[in-house]
Amino acid sequence: MSRYTDLAEKFGTPAYVYDLDVVAESCDQLFGMLPEGFQLFYALKSNPHPEIGRELRGRGCRAEISSTGELVNALTAGFDPAGILYTGPGKTDEELEHAIAAGVRLFSVESLTDLQHVGAAAEKNDATVSVLLRVNTTASSGGTGIRMMGRPSQFGIDAETLPEIMPALKAVPGARVVGAHFFTMSNAQDEASLLGEYEFVLRSAAQLRREVGLPLEILDIGGGFSSPYAVPGPRTAYPKLRAGLEALLDLHLPEWRSGEIELACESGRYLSGSCGSLLAGVVNVKESRGSRFVILDAGINVVGGLSGIGRLLPAAVGIEEAGTEKGSLVGPLCTPGDSLAKVAELPALAPGDVVTVPNVGAYGVTASLISFLGRPAPTEVVVRGDEIISVSRLDYQRAYEVSP
Numbered sequence: 001m002s003r004y005t006d007l008a009e010k011f012g013t014p015a016y017v018y019d020l021d022v023v024a025e026s027c028d029q030l031f032g033m034l035p036e037g038f039q040l041f042y043a044l045k046s047n048p049h050p051e052i053g054r055e056l057r058g059r060g061c062r063a064e065i066s067s068t069g070e071l072v073n074a075l076t077a078g079f080d081p082a083g084i085l086y087t088g089p090g091k092t093d094e095e096l097e098h099a100i101a102a103g104v105r106l107f108s109v110e111s112l113t114d115l116q117h118v119g120a121a122a123e124k125n126d127a128t129v130s131v132l133l134r135v136n137t138t139a140s141s142g143g144t145g146i147r148m149m150g151r152p153s154q155f156g157i158d159a160e161t162l163p164e165i166m167p168a169l170k171a172v173p174g175a176r177v178v179g180a181h182f183f184t185m186s187n188a189q190d191e192a193s194l195l196g197e198y199e200f201v202l203r204s205a206a207q208l209r210r211e212v213g214l215p216l217e218i219l220d221i222g223g224g225f226s227s228p229y230a231v232p233g234p235r236t237a238y239p240k241l242r243a244g245l246e247a248l249l250d251l252h253l254p255e256w257r258s259g260e261i262e263l264a265c266e267s268g269r270y271l272s273g274s275c276g277s278l279l280a281g282v283v284n285v286k287e288s289r290g291s292r293f294v295i296l297d298a299g300i301n302v303v304g305g306l307s308g309i310g311r312l313l314p315a316a317v318g319i320e321e322a323g324t325e326k327g328s329l330v331g332p333l334c335t336p337g338d339s340l341a342k343v344a345e346l347p348a349l350a351p352g353d354v355v356t357v358p359n360v361g362a363y364g365v366t367a368s369l370i371s372f373l374g375r376p377a378p379t380e381v382v383v384r385g386d387e388i389i390s391v392s393r394l395d396y397q398r399a400y401e402v403s404p
Contacts, residue, residue, distance in 0.1 A: 003356065007381055007383075011381055013280055013281035013298065013378075014278060014279060014281065015279045016364055016380045017276065017381045017383060018049060019277075019385070020382065020384040022361075023052055024059060026227075026271050027055075027059045030271065031059075031060065033241045034242060034265060035246050035263070037259070037263065038264065038265055039262060040267065041061065041063065041266035042057075042063055042267065043266055043267060044070040044074060045268060046271070046272050046363060047362050048069070048073040049380060050073050051077075051390055052272050056271060057078050062080075062083045062084065062085065063077070063085070064085045065086055066086065068095050068099065071084070071098075071104070081103030081104050085108060085220070086104050086107045086108070087134070088108075089110045091114065091118070093117060096117060100122055100127055100129065105130060106129065107130070107132070108131070108134050108181040108220070109132070112157070112168055112172075115131055119174035121174075122174035122175055127174070130175075130179075131175045131178065132177075132178065132180055132218060133157055133162075133169065134180075134181040134182070134183070135180055135205075136156030157169075162214065170213075178215055179216055179219050179220070180205055180208070181222075183222035185197055186224055187226045188225070189236055195244045198248060199252075202221070202252040203252050205219055205252070216253070218261070218262045219253075219261055219262070220264040222265065225238070225267050230278075230318065231317065231318035232318055232320060232359070235273070235274050271362075272362045273359055273362035273363075274359050276359070276364055277357065280296040280297060280302075280354065280355050281298075282295070282351050282352065282353040283296060285327075292326065293328050294328065294330070294346060294349050296330070296331055297331075297332055298332075299332055299338040300369055300372070301331070301333060301368060302331070302365070303340070303360055303364055303368055316342070316344070317357055318344070318357070319346070319356055319357055320356040321356065323345055323349075324345055325347065325348060326345065326346070327344060327349075329341040329346070329355075333372065340357075365377065365378060370396065371396050380392050
């Protein structure tokens, strides 16, 4: 039986439940693993729900966004626009002008032309903005996780070009280069690998400052913090991260202790992933040539359809309810791709039962195919322990710009 059975009965399924107590716990845990004074940006792409953003803002996080839609959610959550970091390789002139008019003053840029677009938008709004140069280094330290540097990419300025273009980067009107942004990997489950990445980043940043005059008022060393997705399990612990980072900073950028460099990390899944549970109702149970299929009212339109974290579909969704019966979990869509778990250990389930998919607070609703086949979006219920904070549902409707 789902621990949220009462919510399923009250609001129906499919439904996402986000527990703000878990958001607070995740945030405090991550801050505790970082050296004192680190800024922490919350990547709204993982979950832009304003209540989650509001909780993280209240615990000291800033917002990292890459669209005007995320900007709306960040402002709704109460984030100071001047402290928001706007990232992404495809910032349009209209988006930039909208963000700057709303008060955003910090951007990560991926190329000289990207920086020129930012500067032009700032000048148009009679503003001067600060920019971080996202650097695509020539290599990385290796290790596990999704690689983000060391190859041809739409992300970042190739490090080997910086000696030639640094004067031009510093001379763009309307924008002031104040630091660097690195993002080497995502979802690092091994602490040694994560520290290896950070050592590479810090060494690279110090070298670029020394050799090509890269400003380092602000240094965003990226993220990479791992949390399970759509299966039971705890967030990854990094017990040696704080001491390890401090030692690396002392070695490569010792002035950090005097506050001369503003240091930052960013995270999405670690901060929001474990707060979310998906409640899915059993619609039918059928046998087909010796195989058992449990058909849910939640499929790839609801969870993990395009999660953006290295998979097209979830590799294997796991549920909290224990059991010993073999079966496949599938969704309600009329496509064979709507499979959540090919072979799973399931309890005895019947139509009307509810199962719980844990650890889907990140890359859930908004990273899924919610408009595929036209089914309603899932309800999103925000709780704090036993208290219901809000209940909402995303609404997608066609808006005609020219009447037919």
